[in-house]
Amino acid sequence: MHKKLLGLAVAMTALTAIFTAAQAQAQDAKTIGVSIPAATHGWTSGVIYHAERIAKQLMERHPGLNVVVKTSADPSSQANAVQDLATQGIDALVILPTDPDPLVNAVKQIKDSGKFVALVDRAPSVNDNSVRDLYVAGNNPALGEVAGKYIAETTPDAEVVVIRGMPIPIDQQRQDGFDKGIAGSNVKVLDRQFGNWNRDDAFKVMQDYLTKYPKIDVVWCQDDDMAVGVLQAIEQAGRTDIKYIVGGAGSKDMIKKVQDGDKMVPVNVLYPPSMVGTAMELTAAALYDAVPVHGTYTLDATLITPENAANYYFPDSPF
Numbered sequence: 001m002h003k004k005l006l007g008l009a010v011a012m013t014a015l016t017a018i019f020t021a022a023q024a025q026a027q028d029a030k031t032i033g034v035s036i037p038a039a040t041h042g043w044t045s046g047v048i049y050h051a052e053r054i055a056k057q058l059m060e061r062h063p064g065l066n067v068v069v070k071t072s073a074d075p076s077s078q079a080n081a082v083q084d085l086a087t088q089g090i091d092a093l094v095i096l097p098t099d100p101d102p103l104v105n106a107v108k109q110i111k112d113s114g115k116f117v118a119l120v121d122r123a124p125s126v127n128d129n130s131v132r133d134l135y136v137a138g139n140n141p142a143l144g145e146v147a148g149k150y151i152a153e154t155t156p157d158a159e160v161v162v163i164r165g166m167p168i169p170i171d172q173q174r175q176d177g178f179d180k181g182i183a184g185s186n187v188k189v190l191d192r193q194f195g196n197w198n199r200d201d202a203f204k205v206m207q208d209y210l211t212k213y214p215k216i217d218v219v220w221c222q223d224d225d226m227a228v229g230v231l232q233a234i235e236q237a238g239r240t241d242i243k244y245i246v247g248g249a250g251s252k253d254m255i256k257k258v259q260d261g262d263k264m265v266p267v268n269v270l271y272p273p274s275m276v277g278t279a280m281e282l283t284a285a286a287l288y289d290a291v292p293v294h295g296t297y298t299l300d301a302t303l304i305t306p307e308n309a310a311n312y313y314f315p316d317s318p319f
Contacts, residue, residue, distance in 0.1 A: 028064035030287050033085030035095040036120075036276060038073040041197050041225040043249050046273030046319030047096060054277035058284050065284065075102035082106040092116035092283045096276055099168055100124035107131055116286055118279040122170055133286070135296045136279040138271040140170045141177035142301035143222070146269050147246045148181020150303060151218050154266075155243060157186045161209045163195040163202050163221035163230065174222050174248075190216065195226045203229030210237045217243050224251035224268070224319075231264060249273070250304060250312050251319050259309035270302040270312060273319060 034055065039045035048071060055067035068085060072078035078098050083106065085093065093110045097103045100122045107124075108131055111117045119132040127135060151158055162178070165171040175192070182189075190213055195202035202221060209216065210233060219234075219242060221227050227247030234242055244263065247254050250270040257265035282293045304312055 028062060028288070029066075030062070030064060030091045031066045031068065031089060032058070032092045032094060032280065032283055032287070033082075033088065033090040034067060034069040034276070034280065035078055035081050035085065035093065035097075036069065036071055037078075037096060037098045038071040040073065041199070041223070042251055042319040043197070043223060043225065043271075043273050046251075046317060047276050049318050050274040050277040051280065054280045058280060062284065062288055065288075067280070072098060075099045079103055079106040082110065086110060086113070090115060092118070092287055094118045094120060094276065094279050094283050096120040097122045097124075099166075101168075104131060116283060118283045120276050120279045122168065125169065129294075133294050134279065134282060136275055136282065136299075137297075138275060138299045139301040140173035140271075141180075143248050143269050143271050144174035144177030144179075145181040146177075146301050146303050147220050147248065148178040148183075148187075150181075150246060150267055151220065152182045152185035152187050155187070155218055158217035158243075159188050159190055159213075159215060160218045160220055161190050161206075161213065161216055162192040163205050163219065163226050164192055165197045165222045165226075166194060171222065178220060195221060195223075195229070197223040197225060199225045199229035199232075201229070202226030203233050206230045206233035207237070210234070210239060215241050217241070219245040221245065222248050224249040224254045227254060227265070234264075249319075252314055252317050255304055255309050255313045258304055258306055259313060261306055266305075268304040268309075270300070270304055272299065275299055 034051050036047050037044045039048055051069050055069055059065050070081040072081045075098050101124045104124045117132045118134040121137050193205045195205050219230050224247040230245055244266050248269040248271055254268045258268050285291045286293045
């Protein structure tokens, strides 16, 4: 009888442990929805890479966590993706908008339902606590200012052509920063046109510049994908007057050129696509660790030079 009672006690203890573990796992069950742009250019392919990489790490770290990553090509499809995530009962949303202003209502609905919202990179015109809990971004004004200061200090009398991104807020922030960086110098901006952060569009814009202007000293473009198109256009035209270009984002190809001492790409300005992973990590911390992560988290716009390029070169990255 004693052995039977002992066996029953052991069985009950095991069942209690299983029930307690199941209860704890149920309490830890959370879902984070991640909405990001489709891979329309290199930087966004990097965003997808890091979102999927961090999603896997977070789910391994938190057994009850489910991270759902959805990509969208435009604001309309992204609004639908956000609504779809909402129907899945998400506890938090991490969103890098394709274009922020058209998505404000979709994001605000999630926020108004009491869910945690982390906004990444592209902020709407109204970027406050009514739209998000957390904002993680690169320093867009600094990206432009660092590039402008480098050109003003290195080539103070340069005649420069500018290839902008898209007509959305972060483009204007970068442009304003660039103008601040060259202020007080003799740098002259010959022209500014949109390249849509696309290498083919930038190639066409640069072809137009090369036709219009017999002398160009420096090209500033807001994105490394566009820099690829710019370099192709210069090489194809056989122009030797252009001293160098300055891109931005820190793509592995451009960083390798800096590292190797390529005269046409002497520097680059960092704007890491891994910032989406930073937002996901902080969101998980808010859900599981109850740490105060509300507010704004801004990354540095580091000037990448031959001296520090090795610190930012990741050959296995898609961007």
